[in-house]
Amino acid sequence: METVLSVLEEVAARPLAYARQWKEATGRKVIGLFPMHFPGELAHAAGGLPIILQEDDEPITIGQSNVFNFYCGYNRSIIDQALRGEFAVLDAILFGDHCVQLLGTADVIRANVPQLPILFNQLCSILDAEWAMRETQGTFRRLWHELEVLIGHPIDEGRVRESIRLFNRNRSLIRQLYDLRRAGRISLTGRQMQAVVKSSMVMDKAEHCALLEQLMAQLKARPPAPGVRVFLSGHLCHAPKLAVLDLVEECGGIVVDDDLYHGFRFIFADIDETAPPVDALAEWYLSRSKKVPCPTRAVKDLDWEDYLLKAVQASGAQGLIVLLAKFCEPHMYFYPEIKAAFEKRGIPHLMIETEHEEMPIEALKTRLETFMEIARRRAAA
């Protein structure tokens, strides 16, 4: 188990190094994707390696001349990596999201790395609009065609179905880990769970599935040590710093569930394997937010806080920790409602704003310890 996890951890820590090796070994194209809603299935069916571009830990240096310091760490890091030449391994970037900051980032990359094609297919962000299905299908059809032009050969529908099946299998394996963890039967730490999901965003899916199957076989039923059961929420686009996840556990917490993008948000929804692929992809995209609401999409009758209240209860968590990436506007808009809902129900919650740069770990420790104490007392009461 330790060896499988260490492989996943290594890929998660150095995703571009993995992509370079893969490319060398296969001679095929590596396609970068921006988070959070674009399906990698099409790029995979085209024979490429879709990898979700990740924030790295390097301090922003050269990127400073191209991005303001009031942009989220993900955007600043992506721009910095692009300017440092890290994206040389990429053959294209697929980009379909709608967060205003990402739009600027895409333009900076286009200006500074002009030889790198950026296929932009904006997804309809109003998921309950009467034209949403039609528009989304059109978007995926266009993308399909553009990928064919990029790759230089047609993408067979059968291949897309195969990719969908493979991706579903990958997601369902990770979901099994989530189920076991929620049920208290295994004790994967926050750090380990992140390695599982983040490596899935990067690795060849067949290879990743094989590793996950090994991991499942080796996993021993091992209930976690006693502690405060917590649910982690938020942190869009980039993975929370491992030091922060470790600290939650050091202060007496056990992470039992989450809706992090580098977590459950990434793997909770499957794509229909029987429907025509474009329809299935569109249906997947449009219905995702119904299960785990995303603050970057608009759906009238869905509320993040309602989902969170239910999910926290279902996981048996005793408290909610909201991880908010500094300067992430979509998250900032919806945080007050979450706060109000949890206050109203008397469920302990703590908001931690995270930064790309060093975090004030000592101050954070005190806040986390207090939070655990409150959660413990409330649970006992």
Place this chain on the structure above:
Amino acid sequence: MMQHIATQGPSASPIFGNGERANRLKSTKFGGRLVNDYWDNLFSAREQGKMVVWYNGTYIPPFFHAHDLAWVHGEAWSAYLAAKHGEIPAQKAGEQWGYDRELCSYARTHIGQALIDLQKLNDGTLGIAPDDPRAETMRKLPAPDMIINAYPYCSSGQQWDDITYRLFGKKVPMFTISIPLLWGGRTDAGYLRGDEWNERSRYVADQLMAMTRFIEEHSGRKYDFDRLSEVMSYVKRAAELRLEAMDLCTTTPSPASFFDWIVSIAPVNFLPGDQNLVTYFEGVKAEIQQRIASGEGAVKDEKYRLFFDGMMNWNKVGWLADKFAAVNACVVAGRYTHMSFWQEPQLIDLKDPVLGMAQNYLICPNNHGAPIMIGEIEKICEKFNVNGMVMHASRTCRGMTNSQFLIADSAKRNGRQALFFEGDVADESFYKDELLNTRLEAMIESMDAQRRAA
């Protein structure tokens, strides 16, 4: 405390420069009257038996006007509060509810004000001292019967309305229009051309038609497209006059400045489309022609011509106008003023205006990917003979700060100086006067040096 804030406007003139103040157009005063009339009318909309639409984003009021609805533009309301230095209680209310100050300050102000209003509804009080001069205004904003969002480019605008919808208990019907970015990645892409342009134009036009059906449904009345054409005839004429008047400012010294055009945004952006609009821009154009005839400039002894990039800093309009005037610099054009608001009126076919309206909404300056947007900025700088660019890095408006480094780079490549200064759309606390002073001084020196070398 509240009283103190209410009277604490910015002092009249900055101490930097030769003390000259901007020579503002007199004709824009009429616009001030129109704006006041608009708000007064709005505040009495309920008494007039009108339904009220709250909307955000692009200039869709002709659709409301043609249907006899009253409308509140979220950004205009925030800017109005900021320009009157009445934004602080609203921003405080937003902060108390949990909003971070890094969130779009237009949204924070608008939502904060709605929170105050809702509180007032709930407990019959008004959160600020009853004798506060601002109380009167704030008490009057009518709650929405419909919410419509039509934001180009910026996702923040859409989320903002989503929150408004939730604040009103999800009971007010809401309609959201996607105005998608024109990325311009295909080989045939260009300004107003290419497959993407044609396809997206129709997409937005279809959504606007769906919006008229939404309006019909929630007002119980049939939508009158003839009336829309009539309203648009005024808007189109006003837009043409505005562009003609702007073109006259290629003259040296420039008879009007960016700040006069800022003051003229309300008319093209959200005032009712009637004869008054036409009269307003006829007046502006006539005054500009008169100034050209007499050689009168917007800035005394104009020595430098600048371009203003970024969202306006609504707390500082007069302040900034005077600051540049005091160093003989005329800000002759800007991205916000010269590239938005019905800037391609010829696209509007009065017999069937919806497609042309959709196209004007699509070409909001940010809504183009950087290469096309920057190409258009370059053209304006050439046309107005610009020597330098002033980049307002508006802290909480990523919609306008995106690509600013690329714009500054292109300016430098074209031999123009560029300076950045920090501020914000409606949150005064981000503005740093000393920084602007130092950087402006340095830019003036460089422009002088450049001239001496030439």
